[in-house]
Amino acid sequence: MSIRPVAGAASPPPAMTRLSRLAALAEADLAALRAAEADGKVVRARREILAEGQEITETRLLLAGWAARVRLLPDGRRQFLNFLLPGDLVGCCGHSRPLAVATVTALTDVTLATAPPGAGSAALREAYAVSRAMEEAHLLAQVVRLGRLNAQDRIGDLLLELDERLRLAGLAGPDGFELPITQETLADALGLTSVHINRMLQLMRRDGGVVWRQGRVRLPDPAGLALRIGRAPVRVTASAPATAAAPAG
Amino acid sequence: MSIRPVAGAASPPPAMTRLSRLAALAEADLAALRAAEADGKVVRARREILAEGQEITETRLLLAGWAARVRLLPDGRRQFLNFLLPGDLVGCCGHSRPLAVATVTALTDVTLATAPPGAGSAALREAYAVSRAMEEAHLLAQVVRLGRLNAQDRIGDLLLELDERLRLAGLAGPDGFELPITQETLADALGLTSVHINRMLQLMRRDGGVVWRQGRVRLPDPAGLALRIGRAPVRVTASAPATAAAPAG
DNA sequence: CGAACCATTGAAACCGGTCAATGCGTGTGG
DNA sequence: CCACACGCATTGACCGGTTTCAATGGTTCG
Numbered sequence: 001m002s003i004r005p006v007a008g009a010a011s012p013p014p015a016m017t018r019l020s021r022l023a024a025l026a027e028a029d030l031a032a033l034r035a036a037e038a039d040g041k042v043v044r045a046r047r048e049i050l051a052e053g054q055e056i057t058e059t060r061l062l063l064a065g066w067a068a069r070v071r072l073l074p075d076g077r078r079q080f081l082n083f084l085l086p087g088d089l090v091g092c093c094g095h096s097r098p099l100a101v102a103t104v105t106a107l108t109d110v111t112l113a114t115a116p117p118g119a120g121s122a123a124l125r126e127a128y129a130v131s132r133a134m135e136e137a138h139l140l141a142q143v144v145r146l147g148r149l150n151a152q153d154r155i156g157d158l159l160l161e162l163d164e165r166l167r168l169a170g171l172a173g174p175d176g177f178e179l180p181i182t183q184e185t186l187a188d189a190l191g192l193t194s195v196h197i198n199r200m201l202q203l204m205r206r207d208g209g210v211v212w213r214q215g216r217v218r219l220p221d222p223a224g225l226a227l228r229i230g231r232a233p234v235r236v237t238a239s240a241p242a243t244a245a246a247p248a249g
Numbered sequence: 250m251s252i253r254p255v256a257g258a259a260s261p262p263p264a265m266t267r268l269s270r271l272a273a274l275a276e277a278d279l280a281a282l283r284a285a286e287a288d289g290k291v292v293r294a295r296r297e298i299l300a301e302g303q304e305i306t307e308t309r310l311l312l313a314g315w316a317a318r319v320r321l322l323p324d325g326r327r328q329f330l331n332f333l334l335p336g337d338l339v340g341c342c343g344h345s346r347p348l349a350v351a352t353v354t355a356l357t358d359v360t361l362a363t364a365p366p367g368a369g370s371a372a373l374r375e376a377y378a379v380s381r382a383m384e385e386a387h388l389l390a391q392v393v394r395l396g397r398l399n400a401q402d403r404i405g406d407l408l409l410e411l412d413e414r415l416r417l418a419g420l421a422g423p424d425g426f427e428l429p430i431t432q433e434t435l436a437d438a439l440g441l442t443s444v445h446i447n448r449m450l451q452l453m454r455r456d457g458g459v460v461w462r463q464g465r466v467r468l469p470d471p472a473g474l475a476l477r478i479g480r481a482p483v484r485v486t487a488s489a490p491a492t493a494a495a496p497a498g
Numbered sequence: 499c500g501a502a503c504c505a506t507t508g509a510a511a512c513c514g515g516t517c518a519a520t521g522c523g524t525g526t527g528g
Numbered sequence: 529c530c531a532c533a534c535g536c537a538t539t540g541a542c543c544g545g546t547t548t549c550a551a552t553g554g555t556t557c558g
Binding site: 053055069071073074075077078079081082093094095096097098099101102125126128129130132133136137139140142143144146147148190191230234235236237238239 | 302304318320322323324326327328330342343344345346347348350351374375377378379381382385386388389391392393395396397439440479483484485486487488
């Protein structure tokens, strides 16, 4: 007897999980999302999804895998601006003839689909708008990380953010989450070097603050970590709490 | 002999200058902006304009003065997230019941007015959307500054951004622009200490890269500086170039 | 079995932070 | 008119977090 189906279609896919938590979607919206889900296109790891300066023709929805916005400096240095996780939107703008303000690259193999147009559905538009606001809030958090936190706190803060975001998409739980990125990628996201990331991770592992093995991360005491750093969960609307706390944990 | 009128009503106010460069506004839009211009309310320097977590009830337009979004850490450290200049929007969101994701404080005495509602005018909505997109682009630039640039390049890059943005509002020209902030504020924006800002500014003044006297800044060679750092002007739409380059400079 | 990629380690150098003091201009009240 | 406080810029000495450079190991995969 399988309490949870092993592979089947039981729990909704991450993107649907996330978006339906951002706004009260109607059945038509869910149907549109299911259609998108069936229409995913794969981009291989390390490939470009969108190039800086390029005109954006459609909003896309990230169905699976990790991507990131990135800027390259003339001397080859690299800065990841933010991570894009399943359920996140790529190229969602409010104005006409938008240009990509940063390159988007696939960190892992990634599945993308055209996002169902918001034109027909106020709820879908609301979900997209909330998603955009959350992305902005995460950017602000990134600024604080880079500007005012030391290496260990940067790592902790980012892991907390990823935990929070992946939970919203149903991809993280009490047993942690998949973190399919290298230490060098983490370094380029946190404005550090991979050497230093490595050393600080060892310390954090020793202290028991972080468990990261075989591409999977678990934070034994998220609340304590958040308190120490001074991080509050992202909140962009007064309507629904929009958080996906562990059910009665 | 005054080539430019000294005090009068000749050149349009900064906010109108900026917004009318972001989209093709109709006469009705300009009238609405003029009305807003006449309805400004003053917030004194160091006062809070908006508190983090507070529900946003209306979008406001910054008519005069400098403000900034800021985050405070539990230990008292401070990080300015971005500067808000005349013509910028405060609390512009796309979703329902938005919450402020960061505190907004006045850096100088500031004049604010309720932004004319976009409901009636597609052009006004477009201008607001473009403004939002530019703000996001500036946030990305801030992430790169803090993550990958050293102190001198951070200062240079930020001054270039301010120059570009103030030009758009008609507040900067070949003779530079007003920079009504202290070195400590600059430090809290750039993730540095005021002591280090002071030392680096002295070096940059000696090298001739920056002239900053009595609250006024001039960059003798913006293009060269931009090239060295690897900064490109912000571009968010394929429609109008939206830049306010010096006329045939 | 070698190539490629990633994690790990060590030693030395450097950038920026910290602490503390001094200077300097301005406004203000005695 | 002067004394003083206040905010801000400036300076010096020292400390420490992070980078840099370079090398070693481990694992996977063709």
